[in-house]
Amino acid sequence: MNRDGRSRTRTYAAGALALLAFATACGDNGDGGGAAPKTAAAASQPSGGGAAPTAAATTPGAAPAAGDAAAWAKWNLKPLAPAPAPPADKPIKLERTGTVPVISDVKTSDKVVFITLDDGAEKDPKFVEMLTDLKVPITMFLTKDIVKNDYGYFKPLQALGNHIQNHTVTHPVMSKLPADKQKAEICDDQAALTQQYGTAPLLFRPPFGDGANTPMLNTSVQQCGPRAIVLWRESMQIHDMQYQAADKKLKPGDIILAHFRGPKELKGATMTQMFADLLARIQEQGFSVARLDDYIQAPAS
Numbered sequence: 001m002n003r004d005g006r007s008r009t010r011t012y013a014a015g016a017l018a019l020l021a022f023a024t025a026c027g028d029n030g031d032g033g034g035a036a037p038k039t040a041a042a043a044s045q046p047s048g049g050g051a052a053p054t055a056a057a058t059t060p061g062a063a064p065a066a067g068d069a070a071a072w073a074k075w076n077l078k079p080l081a082p083a084p085a086p087p088a089d090k091p092i093k094l095e096r097t098g099t100v101p102v103i104s105d106v107k108t109s110d111k112v113v114f115i116t117l118d119d120g121a122e123k124d125p126k127f128v129e130m131l132t133d134l135k136v137p138i139t140m141f142l143t144k145d146i147v148k149n150d151y152g153y154f155k156p157l158q159a160l161g162n163h164i165q166n167h168t169v170t171h172p173v174m175s176k177l178p179a180d181k182q183k184a185e186i187c188d189d190q191a192a193l194t195q196q197y198g199t200a201p202l203l204f205r206p207p208f209g210d211g212a213n214t215p216m217l218n219t220s221v222q223q224c225g226p227r228a229i230v231l232w233r234e235s236m237q238i239h240d241m242q243y244q245a246a247d248k249k250l251k252p253g254d255i256i257l258a259h260f261r262g263p264k265e266l267k268g269a270t271m272t273q274m275f276a277d278l279l280a281r282i283q284e285q286g287f288s289v290a291r292l293d294d295y296i297q298a299p300a301s
């Protein structure tokens with residue numbers, strides 16, 4: 001691991017988080033089974049039929065400024081506290097060669113978390129509108145075979161400053177593959193994403209987090225270009241997160257896994273409803289959302 005940097009101890013606002021007692025995760029991955037969908041997502045889509053609810057408050061055709069309360073109100077959300085200035089001394093420093101670190105969180109005392117969105121299956125134009133309005137930073141881990149039917153969908157998201165990272169070609173269980181197939185999965189996704197989006201992924205996430213700590217996968221990643229393996233601390237379901245921590249609370253620097261998913265995977269909820277609920281869960285614990293890249297120092301070229 002290469003994440004020394006500062007030796008600050010984490011400070012948590014323990015009392016403020018007791019609020020979250022209700023927050024048991026849905027316990028499913030949106031893949032069938034389980035209870036009926038919960039109702040009353042924190043936000044509903046502003047489309048619905050007819051004009052957007054706060055159309056009068058925004059200039060038609062122009063996205064509201066980030067932090068603009070009207071932009072948040074359009075999505076039935078309260079503005080998230082802005083993230084603090086990025087640290088000058090990046091907590092994670094990547095090297096150009098050698099073993100790549102496996103990262104599930106970032107060492108920081110800033111009350112921030114990082115949102116990652118995986119796979120790329122759901123390509124909901126409303127989500128592009130939402131992120132254009134809200135300017136919440138995300139990191140996308142895209143799987144070639146899932147996004148190749150519409151690479152263009154992700155370009156406006158990228159244009160907002162969000163980086164696109166490697167998540168294999170076919171989304172396999174990597175530890176079941178021999179080294180040459182692992183390498184093909186990573187290198188071919190790397191090549192496709194680099195060609196499509198004009199920049200080479202710096203980060204890799206193995207599907208299901210599988211094999212992340214094996215020397216074989218580490219070597220395969222090294223051979224294809226990414227310089228870190230990124231896992232997560234929380235996993236967004238439909239309305240709530242599953243937490244690895246027993247106390248079911250966000251910690252400063254946590255990386256959150258979510259997916260490009262739609263009503264079929266979310267028991268009828270939309271991508272924007274899921275994302276609004278995710279933001280509400282983050283907000284009620286007193287966190288803001290920062291850009292992962294702002295906490296990672298790329299290797300010197």
Ligand SMILES: [Zn+2]
Pocket residue numbers: 118119167171207208
């Ligand atoms: Zn995935």
